[in-house]
Structures are given as C-alpha cells and as structure tokens.
Amino acid sequence: xxxxxxRTDGFVYRHVAGEHLLVALRRDRTAPMFMLTPTAGFLWxxxxxxxxxxxxxESLAAEYEVSREVATADVAAWLEQLQSLxxxxxxxxxx
Amino acid sequence: MVGPIQAAPSTDxxxxxxxxxxxxxxxxxxxGTRCFGAVVSLQYGGQTLRYxxxxxxxxxxxxxxxxxxxxxxxxxxxxEILCEIGPVECSSSPLLFQAGTSWAAxxxxxxxxxxxxGPDRSGGRGPWARLRHDNHLSCFEFRLAPRExxxxxxxxxxxxxxxVARRLARSNGLVLHASSLxxxxxxxxxxxxxxxxxSTTAMNAVTVGAEVLSDDRTIVVMEPDGTARAWGxxxxxxxxxxxxxxxxxxxxxxxxxDSSERLTPIGPARAIGEAFVRLIHPTPHAWExxxxxxxxxxxxxxxxxxxxxxxxxxxxxxxxxxxAEAARR
Numbered sequence: 197x198x199x200x201x202x203r204t205d206g207f208v209y210r211h212v213a214g215e216h217l218l219v220a221l222r223r224d225r226t227a228p229m230f231m232l233t234p235t236a237g238f239l240w241x242x243x244x245x246x247x248x249x250x251x252x253x254e255s256l257a258a259e260y261e262v263s264r265e266v267a268t269a270d271v272a273a274w275l276e277q278l279q280s281l282x283x284x285x286x287x288x289x290x291x
Numbered sequence: 292m293v294g295p296i297q298a299a300p301s302t303d304x305x306x307x308x309x310x311x312x313x314x315x316x317x318x319x320x321x322x323g324t325r326c327f328g329a330v331v332s333l334q335y336g337g338q339t340l341r342y343x344x345x346x347x348x349x350x351x352x353x354x355x356x357x358x359x360x361x362x363x364x365x366x367x368x369x370x371e372i373l374c375e376i377g378p379v380e381c382s383s384s385p386l387l388f389q390a391g392t393s394w395a396a397x398x399x400x401x402x403x404x405x406x407x408x409g410p411d412r413s414g415g416r417g418p419w420a421r422l423r424h425d426n427h428l429s430c431f432e433f434r435l436a437p438r439e440x441x442x443x444x445x446x447x448x449x450x451x452x453x454x455v456a457r458r459l460a461r462s463n464g465l466v467l468h469a470s471s472l473x474x475x476x477x478x479x480x481x482x483x484x485x486x487x488x489x490s491t492t493a494m495n496a497v498t499v500g501a502e503v504l505s506d507d508r509t510i511v512v513m514e515p516d517g518t519a520r521a522w523g524x525x526x527x528x529x530x531x532x533x534x535x536x537x538x539x540x541x542x543x544x545x546x547x548x549d550s551s552e553r554l555t556p557i558g559p560a561r562a563i564g565e566a567f568v569r570l571i572h573p574t575p576h577a578w579e580x581x582x583x584x585x586x587x588x589x590x591x592x593x594x595x596x597x598x599x600x601x602x603x604x605x606x607x608x609x610x611x612x613x614x615a616e617a618a619r620r
Binding site for chain 1: 563577
C-alpha cells in the first residue's frame with residue numbers, strides 16, 4: 197500500500213522576501229520558526245494534498261534538473277525531518 | 292538538493308525561552324493606588340477595557356503605572372470585564388494552549404474560551420483565577436479565588452495584557468517583548484528576552500534625553516497609511532517606567548550585550564523571526580497567527596531593523612538613533 201504524507205495543522209507557511217518560513221503555532225519550543233530552502237518550499241506547497249514519496253519526487257524532478265533517484269532520496273530525507281518536527285504526518289495515521 | 296530544515300536564526304540574548312514568565316505585579320509605592328468603586332476603564336494602544344465589579348461589596352482598584360492608563364468611563368470600550376471573587380473551577384474541555392504551569396487555554400464550547408491560571412500562588416492545588424470570554428473577545432468574566440481581603444479587586448494583572456494582545460492580533464497590532472524610547476516625536480524599540488538589557492537601555496537613554504514608553508513591553512499598531520506606531524504600556528521591567536503615549540517607529544533593534552557597540556542591519560525574513568519569538572502571548576488559533584504574521588510583514592517593511600550589540604551605556608542608544616536617522620534619508 198502506498199504511504200501518503202500530509203501537513204499537520206501545527207504549522208503555518210509563509211514566503212517572505214524570498215525566504216520560505218515555517219512557523220510553529222504552539223511556540224512552547226526553542227525554535228518556533230524554520231527556514232526552508234526554495235526546493236523544500238516547493239515540496240511544502242505540493243503537500244497541499246496528501247502525497248506519496250514517489251509523487252513528490254516526480255514533481256521535484258519535473259521542476260528542477262535532478263534525477264528521480266536523487267529526488268526520491270531527498271524527498272524521503274525531507275519528509276523524515278518534517279515528521280520529526282511534527283509538521284508532516286502519515287495521512288490517516290496517528291500523530 | 293532539498294537541504295536541511297534550519298531553525299530561523301535568532302540573536303541569542305538570553306537563556307530564557309517561551310513562554311515568558313508571567314511576572315506578578317507588585318504595585319508601585321511611588322505612584323500609589325487608587326480606588327475606583329464599581330467601574331474603571333483603562334486604555335492600551337487604543338484598546339479600551341472596561342472593568343466592572345460583579346458585587347457592590349467589592350471595589351475596583353488600580354495601582355502603580357497602570358494609573359496613567361485610566362481613561363474616562365464614557366470612552367467607547369472594546370471589551371468589558373466582569374470581576375468577581377469566589378471559588379474557581381475550570382473546565383476540562385479540549386486544550387487550546389498550555390503555557391507551562393502558569394496558565395492553560397481551553398474551549399468549553401464553540402462560542403467561548405477559558406483561561407485557567409494556576410496552580411494557586413499560595414501553594415494550594417487549585418487554580419487561583421479564571422478568565423472566560425466570548426470568541427469576539429468583547430465580553431469577559433474574571434473570577435479570582437478568595438484571598439485575605441475580599442472587598443478590593445485590583446484590576447490589571449493578568450487580564451489586561453492577555454486581552455489586549457489577543458485583540459491586537461486581530462486588528463493589525465501586536466505586543467512585543469521590547470523596551471521603547473521616545474525622542475523628538477519618534478519611537479525606538481529594543482527587542483530582547485529577559486536579561487538582554489531592555490531596562491538598562493531605557494535607563495541609559497533617559498540620561499541623553501529620551502522618554503520611556505515602556506521598559507519591557509511595547510504595543511505596535513500598523514496604521515492604515517502603513518505607519519508603524521509604538522504605544523507605551525504599564526507592563527514594566529526593572530526600571531519600572533511607563534508612559535501613556537505613542538509615536539511612529541523610527542527603528543527596531545534586537546539587542547545583545549557585548550564589549551563594544553556594533554550595529555548590523557538584518558533582512559526582512561530574519562527580522563520577522565526575531566520579532567516572532569519575542570511576541571507576548573501566544574495566539575491559540577492558526578488564523579490569528581496568520582494575521583500576526585501579516586502584521587509582522589508590514590512592520591518589517593515599515594521600519595528599519597538591525598541587531599545592536601552594546602555595552603551597558605548610552606552609546607548603543609545613540610548609535611541606534613544615528614542608524615534610524617540615516618535610514619530615513
């Protein structure tokens with residue numbers, strides 16, 4: 197079964213002055229705001245709907261000049277980071 | 292190629308993090324206390340709060356720097372707060388926000404929110420106060436647990452700052468952990484967590500002619516013409532100075548202690564991050580955070596922002612003024 201990922205409702209995203217900001221709604225943490233690279237910002241926008249690693253990697257490879265293999269590995273690592281922050285969860289899974 | 296997620300850079304000027312301490316207000320012997328009977332109105336940043344006693348046996352009292360913020364009861368008010376003394380029970384409904392052990396916000400039903408303050412300051416287990424309000428932030432009920440004296444209700448802490456911060460978040464404003472200084476009709480803000488030197492900056496600036504709007508917490512309101520305006524507040528720091536006045540903001544400075552003065556302009560995205568982590572009071576709803584970010588975006592576009600490393604003298608303040616003046620040209 198394909199695993200789908202989705203944004204949680206614990207963060208808001210802003211594109212300000214060329215920077216991609218991810219802001220934690222509950223600021224009971226030492227780092228309530230994160231800066232994303234442009235490609236990470238692109239992936240965040242793709243996560244407007246639940247998406248698989250494969251779908252995200254396909255979008256990334258289509259948008260930027262990168263192989264599917266590299267894109268897949270980057271997307272997987274990025275999703276792992278965002279999951280550890282609580283910004284992304286498995287669609288339909290427990291958070 | 293995606294790259295790591297990085298925490299937004301922030302000037303490390305204190306070991307303190309979120310949430311900020313809810314420092315208890317102890318009154319100000321120099322400026323005294325005044326009893327107002329059944330009704331008293333206070334105005335902060337253009338927001339008028341009207342406190343009413345729920346009982347004819349309980350008189351409302353205002354103390355210290357808050358006295359400078361009392362306005363005529365005929366002033367149209369933004370919010371009314373009914374004050375009563377009695378047993379405090381809090382709901383166990385879904386949690387909206389937990390601020391350490393200081394307080395927690397919950398939603399007892401779809402139309403109301405409740406802030407429960409506790410545990411009891413005297414060592415008891417129960418909450419010591421409860422604030423209930425409607426979703427429009429206009430009707431409030433504040434209940435204080437019985438104490439030694441139950442015929443006097445000192446208004447202000449902890450309700451006024453919370454109500455004003457929540458209301459401002461919805462109306463182009465915010466409250467920053469910043470001291471603010473007024474000179475020649477312009478306001479200069481010095482952002483920092485506890486211990487960064489906000490009160491010290493204010494104390495030193497007074498020696499070169501500045502007036503203190505606040506030495507700890509400043510209200511910022513974005514006006515329709517794009518002007519960022521700073522307002523004084525009575526929520527003071529160790530310098531205990533507050534002025535009920537406002538002025539357009541000439542510059543905002545993130546302060547840090549150092550062995551010499553160094554001023555470094557910072558870009559809009561980092562400026563938003565620096566200000567965001569120094570906001571007073573969390574907004575428990577995503578849409579309020581979105582509005583606050585809107586306000587911050589307009590604020591950093593309207594006023595120059597820089598990091599100011601400084602010694603505990605007036606030199607940093609003078610350097611900040613020179614920077615703001617150059618930015619205006």
